[in-house]
Amino acid sequence: MDKFRRIFSKRTSIIGMIHLNPLPGTPFYQSGSFNQIIEKARHETNVYIENNIDAILIENMHDIPYVKSDKFGPEIVSSMTAAAIEVKNLCDSKIPIGIQVLAGGGKEALSISKSVGLNFIRNEGYVFAHVGDEGMIESNAGELLRYRKMIDAENVMIFNDIKKKHSSHAITSDLSLLDTAHATKFFQSDGIILTGKSTGDATDLNDVKIIANEKEKLKMPLLIGSGVTKSNLRDYFGIADALILGSYFKTDGYWSNDLCSTRINDFMRDACEFEKSLK
Numbered sequence: 001m002d003k004f005r006r007i008f009s010k011r012t013s014i015i016g017m018i019h020l021n022p023l024p025g026t027p028f029y030q031s032g033s034f035n036q037i038i039e040k041a042r043h044e045t046n047v048y049i050e051n052n053i054d055a056i057l058i059e060n061m062h063d064i065p066y067v068k069s070d071k072f073g074p075e076i077v078s079s080m081t082a083a084a085i086e087v088k089n090l091c092d093s094k095i096p097i098g099i100q101v102l103a104g105g106g107k108e109a110l111s112i113s114k115s116v117g118l119n120f121i122r123n124e125g126y127v128f129a130h131v132g133d134e135g136m137i138e139s140n141a142g143e144l145l146r147y148r149k150m151i152d153a154e155n156v157m158i159f160n161d162i163k164k165k166h167s168s169h170a171i172t173s174d175l176s177l178l179d180t181a182h183a184t185k186f187f188q189s190d191g192i193i194l195t196g197k198s199t200g201d202a203t204d205l206n207d208v209k210i211i212a213n214e215k216e217k218l219k220m221p222l223l224i225g226s227g228v229t230k231s232n233l234r235d236y237f238g239i240a241d242a243l244i245l246g247s248y249f250k251t252d253g254y255w256s257n258d259l260c261s262t263r264i265n266d267f268m269r270d271a272c273e274f275e276k277s278l279k
Contacts, residue, residue, distance in 0.1 A: 003157060004191060004221045004241065007096045007119055011278045012237045013054040014271050015098070015223075016264070017246030018044045018087065019061040019255065023079045025072075026063040034079070041083040044259050045090045051264040052272075055096040057122060057244060058084055061255065066103035066134040076101065077108050084116045098122060098159070103134040106144045106158070114153040122193065122225075122244075126160035127183040128175065131168040141187040157190035159223055163207075164195055177207055178214060185218050191241070192218075195226040199247060199255050202227030205235055212239045229253070230267050237274045 021037045022028035030036075041058070048056055060080060063072075080101060087097055100122035101108040109121035123144065125137035141160075148154055162180045163169055172180070184192050194203050194211065203224050211222050221241035228236060228243045236243055249264050251257040 001219060001221060007157075008055065008221070008242055010054060010275055012240055012271070012275065013242040014268065015055040015057050015242055015244045016048045016053045016249055017061075017244065018048075018056060018058045018083075019246060020058065020080065020083055022062045023060055024075045026060075026076075028062060028064070037079070038083055038086055042086050042090060045087045047259050047261050047264065049090065049095065051261060051268050053095065053264070053268065055098065055119075055242070056087060056091065057098045057100065058087060059100045059122070059246075060102050061246070063102060066132075068103050068134055068137070069101070069105040069108060072105070076105075077112065080108075081112050081115060084112055084118060088116050088118065093117075096120065103132060104137050104140070106140050107147050110144065110148055110153055110156060110158075111151065113156040114151050118156065120157040120159055120190070122159050122161070124161050124164055126158070126189060127162070127187055128172045128180060130164065130172065131170070132164075133166050137167070141184075141189070145188060159191040159193055159221075160184055160189045161193045161195060161225060164193075164225075166197075166199070177210055181211055181214065181218060181220075185220055189220060191221040191223055193223045193225040193244070195224075199226060202229075202232060203236070208236065208239055230263075230270060233267065233270055234274065237271070238278050 096119040098120035099109050099112055106123040126141045127139050129138045194207050196203050223242040224236050224240045225244045228245050229248045247253055247255040249259055251260045
């Protein structure tokens with residue numbers, strides 16, 4: 001937790017998503033639009049800065065349908081690195097920045113973080129295997145931690161989804177959420193992320209309470225990774241250490257729309273008031 005608190009000082013920090021436009025080589029990439037991808041990332045970073053966001057998470061969510069890391073090419077890594085550099089320069093080290101490379105690109109995310117100077121990655125498949133909509137996602141904790149050590153990136157935190165959204169967990173149905181959380185802790189995770197069943201789906205409060213009640217033993221930060229809105233903010237605030245928001249910050253609350261500054265401003269105002277009330 002000390003490592004986490006050095007970067008995320010608030011009781012509950014708000015992490016805003018930057019969903020990069022479709023990247024080169026993916027089905028919805030528009031020829032000649034690379035500069036627009038970078039410019040949109042810059043614009044959304046400025047929107048977040050203006051609205052006092054606590055942290056930013058970059059993700060290639062528009063690269064649907066996703067393929068696993070052994071199927072996407074170096075153009076994805078280089079494109080996301082270019083975007084991350086722009087975001088980093090605008091934030092000027094004042095705002096923590098993370099990255100997730102879909103699908104299952106934990107090593108790629110670590111390499112980008114090392115080269116650009118990012119603070120954290122979001123990773124899927126850390127412990128146990130599950131079936132995602134892009135196929136089998138195998139556990140990668142051992143490989144990731146060895147790779148992080150090898151490239152001297154141990155200052156980059158790895159936050160891991162457990163029982164993640166858009167996935168079937170039938171093959172691990174004999175393992176409870178708490179079993180998975182303890183395995184994640186045993187394998188030296190820097191934080192765990194809980195989600196609902198799909199993008200924008202609210203995270204089950206019972207799941208949140210199960211993990212929150214075990215935090216003394218887990219000694220890891222808890223992050224909520226889907227479905228947070230202004231109306232349910234109070235439910236999660238003060239229990240979770242960070243909330244990751246993508247869909248709600250978009251126009252009409254839909255993940256593929258543009259960021260809406262008004263929605264972000266209203267939400268951050270409430271978050272600020274809740275933060276003050278807990279001090």
